[in-house]
Structure formats: structure tokens, C-alpha cells
Amino acid sequence: MEPHLKKKLLSLARKVLENELYNSHNDLEKYNIEALQQKNGVFVTLLKNENLRGCIGRIESDLSLYQNVIHLSKAAAFNDHRFDKVTAEELEKIIIEISILSIPKTVEGISSFDKIMKIRPRKDGVVLSAGSKSATFLPQVWDTLAIREDFISDLCRKAGLSKAYWKNNPIEISTYQVDFFKED
Numbered sequence: 001m002e003p004h005l006k007k008k009l010l011s012l013a014r015k016v017l018e019n020e021l022y023n024s025h026n027d028l029e030k031y032n033i034e035a036l037q038q039k040n041g042v043f044v045t046l047l048k049n050e051n052l053r054g055c056i057g058r059i060e061s062d063l064s065l066y067q068n069v070i071h072l073s074k075a076a077a078f079n080d081h082r083f084d085k086v087t088a089e090e091l092e093k094i095i096i097e098i099s100i101l102s103i104p105k106t107v108e109g110i111s112s113f114d115k116i117m118k119i120r121p122r123k124d125g126v127v128l129s130a131g132s133k134s135a136t137f138l139p140q141v142w143d144t145l146a147i148r149e150d151f152i153s154d155l156c157r158k159a160g161l162s163k164a165y166w167k168n169n170p171i172e173i174s175t176y177q178v179d180f181f182k183e184d
Contacts, residue, residue, distance in 0.1 A: 001100060005035055006181045009065065013044055013073040013096045014183070020074060021088040028070065036066040041101035041176070043138060044072040046086065046094050053094060054080040059104060059127060059136060059176070069098065097182035099138050101125065104174035112166045115173045116152050124175035128155045128166075135159035139178055 008031055015026035042065060043057025054076035061068055073096070077086040086094060104127055109115035119126055122142040128135055135158035137151065145151040153163040156171075165171070 001179055001181075002035075006098070008033075008036065009069050009098050010096055010181065010183050012066070012069050013098065016070050016073040017077055017086070017091055017094075017096075020077070021086070021091055032066050036069075037064045039064060041103075042068045042072060043099040043101070043178075044069060044076045045097040045099065045138075045140075045182075046076050047097060047182070048090060048093050048095070054083050054086065056080055057099065057101075057138075059101060065100065095183050097140075097180060099125075099140070099178040099180040102177045104176040107173040107175055109173075112169070112171045112173075115171070116148055116166070119148060119151075119173065119175060121146065121148065121151070123177060125178055126151070126155060127174040127176070128152065128159055129172040129174075130156075130159065130161055130165065130169060133159040133161055138180070140180060 012028065012031040015028060018024045019026050039061055041057065041059045041061055043055060046054040056072050056075035056079065058068060107115045107118050109118060123139060125139045126137055135155050137155050142151065145154055152166050156165045157163050
């Protein structure tokens with residue numbers, strides 16, 4: 001994505017939060033431009049003091065990037081069950097990061113281990129599924145979970161499975177790449 005469009009999406013996310021927290025009346029329609037009508041999966045991540053403060057996204061979507069950034073900015077700030085709602089006092093300390101996803105591709109393999117070995121650390125985001133349970137980690141998570149086995153074990157836990165689930169049970173793996181960018 002072109003740098004000026006990345007800046008527009010980051011600005012849109014910031015304006016959405018200002019409207020919610022400060023009762024501002026920023027015009028969001030000015031961001032509703034043709035270049036932001038593509039329908040990619042997207043995640044909005046909020047960071048405070050370089051720590052995760054909220055992250056909500058969609059792996060695939062029927063909504064435009066413009067619509068997704070509006071909905072997901074609010075959700076990351078106010079509906080991520082892992083965190084308290086973002087407050088007006090802390091907004092100036094929040095850094096917004098947006099990840100635009102490619103379409104996920106299924107990883108084929110004979111075993112779970114075989115599939116895991118095909119994942120490219122630091123490049124691939126991963127969707128892990130087992131029955132009705134699933135979870136994803138963006139490629140940025142490799143920065144804190146650099147070993148494949150640890151990455152997959154924590155992803156199993158996030159999906160509500162045991163950390164060792166992948167070792168003895170079949171899992172489905174899909175990978176995607178992201179174009180991610182954040183505020184300065």
C-alpha cells in the first residue's frame with residue numbers, strides 16, 4: 001500500500017478514537033475514498049509504552065478497509081476482553097498499528113509437525129484450527145515467540161486447546177502475510 005494511504009488509515013483510526021473518547025466531531029467520510037474500498041482482512045493493534053493495549057481484527061472481510069478500520073479501532077479500544085477500555089487520558093500515549101492481510105493459504109502436510117515446518121518465521125501470520133476452535137497470530141508475534149514450537153503451542157492455548165495439542169492431534173494451518181504500519 002502506498003505511504004499516503006497508510007497515513008490516511010492511521011489518521012482515520014485516530015479520528016475514530018478521538019470521536020469516541022473526546023466527543024469530537026471529526027469528519028470520517030473524507031477518508032471514504034476509492035483507494036480504501038478494497039476488502040482485505042485487517043487488524044488494528046493499540047500499543048502503549050510498547051506493550052499490547054488492544055488488538056482486534058478480521059482474517060477475511062466483506063467490508064472495505066475504510067469500514068473495517070472504523071469498526072476495528074473501536075473494538076480494539078473498547079471490546080478486547082483482555083484489557084480495560086481505553087480512556088481519554090491515555091489516548092495520547094497510544095500508538096496505532098494497522099495490519100492488512102493477504103488471503104490465507106492452507107498449508108499442506110502429512111503431520112502437524114510437517115505443516116509447522118513449512119511456516120516461515122517472521123514472514124507468516126498463522127491461523128490454527130482444530131474442530132470448532134481456531135486462533136491466529138500476526139507475523140509480528142514472532143518477535144516474542146521466535147521458536148516454531150513455542151509459537152504453535154501458544155497459538156493452541158489461544159484457541160482454547162492444550163499447549164501440546166498439536167503434538168498428538170491433527171490441526172489445520174493456514175498462513176498469510178501482512179503489510180503493517182504504525183504511527184511514529
